[in-house]
Amino acid sequence: MTSDAAAPFAFLGHDGAVAGLIRDFDWSQTALGRVETWPQCLKTATALLLHSPVPIVMLWGERGVMIYNDAYSVFAGHRHPQILGSNVREGWREVADFNDHVMRVGLAGGTLAYRDQELTLYRKGYPEQVWMNLDYSPVADEQGKPAGVIAIVVETTERVLAERRNRQEFQRLQSMFSQAPTFMAMLSGADHRFELMNPEYRRLIGGRDVIGQRVDVALPEVARQGYVLLLDHVFSTGETVKRMSEPVFLNRSPDAPLEQRFLDFVYQPIRDDSGAVTHIFVQGSDVTERVRAESHQRFLINELNHRVKNTLASIQSIVGQTLRGASSKDEALRSINARILALSRAHDVLTQENWDGADLRSIIDSATSAFRDRGDAFRIDGPDLRLGPRAALAVALAVHELGTNASQHGALSAPEGQVSIRWRVDDRDIFRLEWAETGGPPVTPASRTGFGSRLILEVLPQELQGAAHIDHRPTGTVFVLESPVAAVSDKPLYRGEADGTHSDR
Known part of the structure; x- marks a missing residue:
């Protein structure tokens, strides 16, 4: 391109791939007309979006003629470069109604914002579900009237799908917990909030709904007996704590006095990739019914201790070793789930x-x-x-x-x-x-x-x-x-x- 031909596009101030396409494009075939006739506000807005690393598309005029930057060209996939200079309702036919609403609001001077908006787009030749953060605002002409719409487009598909997978893994983990014959709970953070518990744990505490609550608020009688201080110790030091046949007083019924139960349990710290403790895994068994007559008591407690110790050691090893060796949280959750289910199936055979x-x-x-x-x-x-x-x-x-x-x-x-x-x-x-x-x-x-x-x-x-x-x-x-x-x-x-x-x- 000669210097004379390039002069009308000097305002772009950018040498990127899309800037080159804009220079070579025949704008006289669009509603915008030859670039020499463009108003200064259009030129300024075009130059600004070309310099942005964020995907931005400008929809100019009633027809919404599309001008966009390099980042948006990546988002557009196989639709680029054909949609450059096209009318937005025709360039993205599958979401024409959505963009028609955008143009009406924007040219009336309004703004729109969407978070994780789900749309079906044909960017690769087939329908594809995508999620995006979308922000629309009007672009004013020299008289201050809306002449176009600027759209900032940030695709969130990968994050949304990852969160969905995490929710599914969490649901599978909940299913595993619900099938466990022992009581289990997961406490998060330094203030020990209940993040997860299984039906056995809920039965242990008298059916109380404690998810999202701190231990000291949900189970005040447990806090008074020093167990929150014990959880603090596990969280701060990363040390595992075990208790066997521990007498614990629980308020299992609102109108009844505290009830003494005998529990075998373990507080197992869970670490993130950096080695910091983020959660505490609580697991154990209610052994109250096995503490009765003196001679029978010794036999039953010794037998139960042996079994629970093996079970706890296996679960601790599975959780600890898998988390240390896993390359991601998703891999860790899948491996923990599969290994504990394998252990559970063996337990079923032994229980029979x-x-x-x-x-x-x-x-x-x-x-x-x-x-x-x-x-x-x-x-x-x-x-x-x-x-x-x-x-x-x-x-x-x-x-x-x-x-x-x-x-x-x-x-x-x-x-x-x-x-x-x-x-x-x-x-x-x-x-x-x-x-x-x-x-x-x-x-x-x-x-x-x-x-x-x-x-x-x-x-x-x-x-x-x-x-x-x-x-x-x-x-x-x-x-x-x-x-x-x-x-x-x-x-x-x-x-x-x-x-x-x-x-x-």
Whole structure:
């Protein structure tokens, strides 16, 4: 472009991509006419919007001829550059009624503001739901009358969808809490406000609705007994606090005196990415009914302490380790949810057996149930074998971690992939469990050791006094655990059982 041709556009003062399009555009074909005839107010407004890093479009005149900047061209997607110089009602036909209202209000001297306004736009050749913050204000001519409308457009789609996902994750977390057999609550901030609680916790406090309230306001009798000071200590130091068979006086009925309950509970600090404590997770059991006659009391409390301690240790490990290893809050919530549900399913199997032990096949069926999109995905073979409670929980969590990895990266991520789970007991009374994947994509060792890897390669063999290793073969991942049968079984096997196998798949 010669200097003479460029002179009428000297007012732009900008060398961006859209500024170049404005210089090359034949404005005489629009209601604005040749640029030499533009009023100074139009030139000034055009120059201002071109220099802004925020997406801005100007709609000039009754027809709303569109002039916009580089940031708005990104927002417009495939509609750019065709909509430059077009009339807004025609350039965005799918929202013509919306823009017609904008033009009427703006040219009458009014302003409009929308937050997270949802619209359906065709920016990529197909209908797309988008959310935006929109601010409209009139542009005055030399006589002070509205001659156009300036629109500041900030797309909020990513944030709105992220908030929606967070709400869904929160709802799933609430569902998990509601199914838990123990009482649970989540307290947020240094003033300990109730953010979440499950039905067991609500029953414990007599049905009071305490969500959004501080602990000292919602449960004043608890504050008087020093538990708010204990929460302060956990929040300020980051130390976990446990109490077993703790006598707590609760006001469970407005017209009744304080009622003494005996509780096992834990205050677990929850940290953000920077390591600062942001929440306290409260979990425990009401053990009041297990405190009665002296001889029976000792038996029941000892048994309950053993179970609750294991449950709390598992949940603390899952929450703590997952939060430390997760790359985002969404990932942490998904992993915590899946791992606690795997633990809950194992608890269901053990509860059906009164916690005397559990059948290994039942534990594996329960742990793999979440990954059975196809009926032929698993082949399970092995003799009848009952596991003790600790071994059952450890094996359930390990199988869940292997299943999660297989569904994301291994055999279960492929339509034809299969997993073989086999176990046996040899003549040396050594229990051997093998997980073998085939038919999946090529596998490579992970670049870092996460909580799942530590669980199956360190925690599991330590819990069962054995050894474990994982082999990423070209045909698929193979995991092997070996342990003395006495460390996993709740009673010895007959020799004939150890040698035989049968299949249920």
